[in-house]
Amino acid sequence: MIDRKQLKSEAFALGLSLNDTQLEMFDAYAELLVETNKRFNLTAIKTPDDIVTKHFVDSLTVFTSADFPKEGSRVIDIGTGAGFPGVPMLIYDNSLEITMLDSTGKKLDFVRSALERLGLHADVIHARAEELGRGELRETFDFAVSRAVASLNVLCEFCLPFVKQGGKFIALKGSKADDELAVSRTAVKTLGGKFIRCKELLLADEQTRNLVIIEKSEPTPPKYPRPSAQISKKPL
Ligand code: SAM
Numbered sequence: 001m002i003d004r005k006q007l008k009s010e011a012f013a014l015g016l017s018l019n020d021t022q023l024e025m026f027d028a029y030a031e032l033l034v035e036t037n038k039r040f041n042l043t044a045i046k047t048p049d050d051i052v053t054k055h056f057v058d059s060l061t062v063f064t065s066a067d068f069p070k071e072g073s074r075v076i077d078i079g080t081g082a083g084f085p086g087v088p089m090l091i092y093d094n095s096l097e098i099t100m101l102d103s104t105g106k107k108l109d110f111v112r113s114a115l116e117r118l119g120l121h122a123d124v125i126h127a128r129a130e131e132l133g134r135g136e137l138r139e140t141f142d143f144a145v146s147r148a149v150a151s152l153n154v155l156c157e158f159c160l161p162f163v164k165q166g167g168k169f170i171a172l173k174g175s176k177a178d179d180e181l182a183v184s185r186t187a188v189k190t191l192g193g194k195f196i197r198c199k200e201l202l203l204a205d206e207q208t209r210n211l212v213i214i215e216k217s218e219p220t221p222p223k224y225p226r227p228s229a230q231i232s233k234k235p236l
Pocket of ligand 1: 101107146148
């Protein structure tokens with residue numbers, strides 16, 4: 001299905017080495033993704049080459065950050081969809097304790113069957129981030145990660161409540177991360193965060209990615225996250 005050599009070399013270009021078992025798992029995951037996508041719209045990225053670069057390698061970029069990974073870390077992937085970046089992260093480092101969260105149940109059915117097929121374990125939760133973030137999982141994760149879910153200021157309200165003090169929120173963003181960051185300063189500060197750095201990367205599709213790294217420096221005030229309607233009506 002996928003070109004394993006392509007995946008291995010694109011990951012290697014990021015300084016990440018993949019073994020045969022991991023390459024086999026990525027291949028099986030791509031096959032499941034393409035098969036399921038014929039019946040249910042999971043992702044707009046459908047060709048094997050694009051799956052390699054735009055889903056798999058893109059998801060693995062989190063491991064290039066000096067702020068990540070630490071073996072055995074507790075990680076929450078907010079708005080995981082068909083499992084990105086959470087499933088590739090778990091294939092790369094199965095010591096991670098990953099929770100995958102999404103508000104669309106059907107996508108999570110796919111994630112559950114993919115994890116089972118790959119022999120991996122993660123907690124898969126069907127909920128809205130802004131509701132779950134007020135419950136018992138609040139401030140219990142070392143890392144929150146998220147890709148393609150919302151603008152950075154809104155995403156901060158979804159993600160920062162889950163991160164414990166000293167932990168980090170890593171947003172996987174495209175080329176406009178600086179602009180998003182400029183309008184997210186209030187959100188970051190209000191929610192107990194501190195901007196650390198943006199790490200720019202260029203992938204094989206010649207498009208720029210940015211990892212936006214935000215540390216949880218203070219507890220999130222109890223009034224956040226607010227209900228969905230307020231977040232969308234009056235984003236921080
Ligand atoms: N992260 C995946 C990726 O990069 O391929 C999926 C991205 S998809 C464009 C956005 C996902 O975020 C959808 O699956 C949607 O259901 C989920 N989502 C949006 N708002 C959410 C919220 N408030 N709480 C949980 N999931 C949410």
